[in-house]
Amino acid sequence: MKKTNLSLPSHLETINKDDKYKIILAEQELIQWIEKLKAKKIFSIYTKTNHSNYMLANLIGISFAIEEKIAMYIPFAHDYQDAPKQLNYKWVLSKLKPLLEDPTRSKVGYNLKYDLHILARYGIQLRGIQHDIMIASHILNSTSRKNDIVSLAVDFLEHQCQCISLEKIARKGKQQFKFNQITLEETLPYSAKYADIILQLHNKIFKKIEHDSELKLIYKNIEIPLIFILFKMERTGVLIDDALLNLHSYKISNRLQELEFKIYKITNNRFNINSTKQLQTILFESMNFPIIKKTPSGKPSTSEEVLQELALYYPLPKLILEYRNLTKLKSNYIEKLPKMINMNTGRIHTSYHQVMTTTGRLSSSDPNLQNIPIRNKLGRRIRKAFIAKDNYKILSVDYSQIELRIMAHLSGDKNLLNAFQQGKDIHIATAAEILSVNAKKISNEQRYRAKAINFGLIYGISAFGLAKQLNISQYEAQQYINRYFKRYSGIFLYMENLRKIAYKQGFVETLFKRRIYLPEIKSKNKIRQKAAERSAINAPIQGTAADIIKKAMLLVSEWIEFKANDNVELLMQVHDELVFEVHKSILETAKNKIQKLMESAAKLNIPLLTKAKYGDDWDQAH
DNA sequence: TACATCACG
DNA sequence: ACGTACGTGATGTAC
Ligand SMILES: [Mg+2]
DSSP states (O other), X not given: OXXXXXXXXXXXXXXXXXHTEEEOOSHHHHHHHHHHHHTSSEEEEEEEESOSSTTTOOEEEEEEEEETTEEEEEEOOOOSTTOOOOOOHHHHHHHHHHHHHOTTSEEEESSHHHHHHHHHTTTOOOOOEEEEHHHHHHHHOSSOSOOSHHHHHHXXXXXXXXXXXXXXXXXXXXXXXXXXXXXXXXXXXXXHHHHHHHHHHHHHHHHHHHTSHHHHHIIIIIIHHHHXXXXXXXXXXXXXXXXXXXXXXXXXXXXXXXXXHHHHHHHTSOOOTTOHHHHHHIIIIISOOOOOOBOTTSSBOOOHHHHHHHTTTOSHHHHHHHHHHHHHHIIIIITHHHHTBOTTTSEEOOEEESSSOSSSOOEEESXXXXXOOOSSHHHHHHHTTEEOOTTEEEEEEEESSHHHHHHHHHHOOHHHHHHHHTTOOHHHHHHHHHHTOXXXXXXXXXXXXXXXXXXXXXXXXXXXXXXXXXXXXXXXXXXXXXXXXXXXXXXXXXXXXXXXXXXXXXXXXXXXXXXEEOGGGGOSSHHHHHHHHHHHHHHHHXXXXXXXXXXXXXXXXXXXXXXXXXXXXEEEEOSSEEEEEEEGGGHHHHHHHHHHHHHTSSOOSSOOOEEEEEESXXXXXX
């Protein structure tokens, strides 16, 4: 943008010629290219930015490909010394805007949710998102960890030399995010190339998805439309009461000082309580506490489970537990969340990831809003900091026992289906069955144990795990499991069959036929093979729940768009829960409608039920 | 960067 | 005879 070199350096011309890549520096060239883009059924798009945070990133340039090997790059913000004069970005974007916003012009990209954010910063609403190769490759194999563009190019395209150069560039990109300092000579071969590769990859990957009509439905009808929904959720963000968090911060700091003082008094030693290594020395050498459990690397564990047990005999572990609890909440939430508030919006903007889990669940990061505390008192106080804007309230709607219902549906077990059909308290019903006792006589402890069994089943139950969870003997746990499978024989058969299927075909499926590959199912290592068997049991259940809530998000978003715009915003998804910001004038309407929509997201052999509540904050909404 | 720990569903 | 609960992300420490 500084220099006035109108003509391209000769060595750049050479690159252009070889790869048919074009660098756009003149207005007329862009006009011509826009016509080329319009002439294509689909084109690929790739945005280059100066930041990984979507709320802060600015465009450095943008590239497009229309056919294999035919791609171009429009730089606007390369400002290294002697950079050639580049087109004015406002002018470029004004020319591209109609094309980018036209829903009838199909686009393919890599992680287009990011491009949506970037373009939104420039007042452009990207429409016509037809394909996303990041998501497509995850649909094909959710177990693979290599979903980045370079790895996909290595897997799907057989251009070895191309890939090597790309890897080099990628490494450079990781080290430094100063793309504006990269010269055009360096950038052209890969900025345009990324667009080229995205288009080439799309042709390969989508062909594989098309082969399977059910995979195609998940991809086309769930995942692709979900991109825009997640984009909106991220961009909307959630309002945080940082004054409340700061107040807790102050109180907790005081309590932590007290705890430190008490701990040092007992141990007669000032040490870093956060250091597991130092704590190990104190507990198991100085204090001579018995070693209850070892970590995978063979060192004595100081985990909560161990400290709980030691706390039965000594006063110190209880102090450590409280210290741990407080420091965790302090650093992860109370101190972290206020720092994450965006200066412009005053809200927190998480990132939802569509391709980070094997089962099809979403994940959330920066910050993670799917692990906000709720299980203890202080945790719920943190949750109180999630609030609604003036005249709005927080509405939370979550599925009731969705995973157990799915297990009943998938297995077809008569007994479990019946229990749900009759609207019974499922844990009481389980306890009554296992113990052969009338449901009215089930105690709290018996219900609690049955609940642990029900959870265990979803995790691919083992006597060891259940015994540990309930603090009972392995023998006793095995008795429970045996009695459960006797009463719910359909569940037993379902799980046996799932192990067989997983072994035979190497993958399992959700209700909607999303695939989860289990490469370890044939491992010679028995530990790994057993772990894969448990995943084989868990994945269809967890994955079906993920599919269902994604469908629900689409249904609800459609209703919001056409019937409740400006009055309802979808803010968060926490696996079986959707959280909304709702105008006070339509709280009851929204609550009822959203429950109906969520409950209709899938037709199972038993009803799908939700619980809903609203309040001033996320805690009140529970 | 690996490990241990712990927040959530 | 093995040594295990399923799926995530973030933190602080130690190497
Ligand atoms: Mg629930």
